[in-house]
Amino acid sequence: MIRGLYTAASGMLAQQRRHDAISNNISNMQTPGYKQDSAALRSFPEMLIHLMESGTGNGPAARQIGALNTGVFVDELMPSFVQGDLMNTNQPGDLALQSNIQVVMNGQTIVFDQSGKAVVDGEVIQQPQAFFTVLGADGEPRYTRDGRFRLSEAGQLTTVNGEPVLGANGQPIMLADLSLDQVYIADNGALMNRTNGIALGQLLISRIDRPYELIREGHGSYRLPADAGQAVPVAVADQVVVRQGYLERSNVDASQAMVDMMTALRLYEANQKVIQSYDQTLEKAVNEIGRI
């Protein structure tokens, strides 16, 4: 029985999925607030292989050879919520979030690694992340790092897709007859009139403790599934800063993406070679063994 043929085929499929994810990252190298995905591979369930013995009944019991996986697949696409660089645009409606939320556990501040996670007592802890909160078309909140905001005709602060941006009171932010260049947005997300200092509301910046639970919906927004933890407004101690006139660039690392793409391509090729070699084996079995 040739198991390896299907194993190699699953390898090709998995590498193609991985390549798709990488090329999607490359596509979004210029997308503000985009967070890169990386494919996590998982092997097929293990199975135990036995040696085939003579089945006469009085021989020794079949011996175990060991465990074998018969393939691999892309289990999940893990987003990396690492902070992107800030880019100065000088546009009053462009906002960037800078967040580096610290977590204190058992009196100790957890040190997160480059990818935003830490392992404490064998448990993976993700760094909480901050997001702008907008109202989706279905009335449920959506979370985004793409801070390109604008005003609708009625003066409602919206994303580029027209989704209303929510304020700290859970209601969309209305700026009535002001234009965005008359609005100053402070580091904590408070809006005020630039000329007379009158407060105009406060952006709702949500803190999400396990950002991997977020489901990407495209056009820069994420949604929390019903069974996930709740988003809470950021606290002062979280040190989340809103920067007006800046945009957060995509956190895709171009050179890493290039290397990953080459690896995926070559692994795909290697799996293809394995299939070809199985094919040759089969050819011998079918056409040459029986030849006299």
Next chain:
Amino acid sequence: MNRTMISSAVSLNALQQKLDMIANNIANMNTSAYKRQEASFQDVLTSTLNQHPHMESPGRQTALGLTVGGGSRLSGLRTDLTQGILKQTNNPLDLAIEGQAMFEVEVPIFDAQGNPVQGPNGPATEIVWTRSGNFQYSLMRDLPGYKVLTTADGYPVRSVGDGYVAIPVHAQVQIDATGTVTYTNEEGFTESAGQLKLMRVVRPELITAVGDNLYNVSTDVQALNNVLEQVDFAGPNSQGIAVRQFYTEQSNVDLASEMTELIMVQRAFQLNARALSAGDTMMNLANQLRR
């Protein structure tokens, strides 16, 4: 079909549009009062691949289902209304606007064949707005003895009472910071010829460039007053707005930042093209499985 190729092709298209936009900005670096156009990108989600609940294995961090992206598209088009630098000239008809306001001009409407559309009283016109204050005089058949202030393309500029600014043919104009046009008549007295109508841009997001340095409001705007409001120099909405005679506003295109962006977009384009050809290689490999 290979998703790599689809998402790369989609993004190449978007990047090409962005390159066109940068090229247009650079080409208009010396157009007076030109406002640069800008846009950035947005990710496209094409599909969610469902996963069976038994795949919820220990150690899994994300929710079930693979969200597969389909590249990026251009989004958030806008006109950057940042003030351009004012350059002094010797022409009394060179006007520059300080602050976020525009002149109102009347342009004829043309049909698809390029013929002027006729209205109930003469050729039909529509109202558009411009910041380009390189005005000139034009003569009008129904205003003998007067010359009318028009844009460089000959479109009449509207005054506060929605009329034209007409001056006797031999007079010279003085225009003050509020746009009030005066001239000295034959007896040596100063006479007023009206005030230029200025519209403050309240929602820069909702105006669109219609070519010839003219702007119109987006078609989905309900009430014009929400987007552009008339500047009342006695009221608070005139703050920071002034008309400067003998000045012309230069374009607000910054060559250095356009070139930087050009480099970034071009490199992104190259990288996407590489991803596309890698996708092609993969399909080729699949085709060569059986030789």
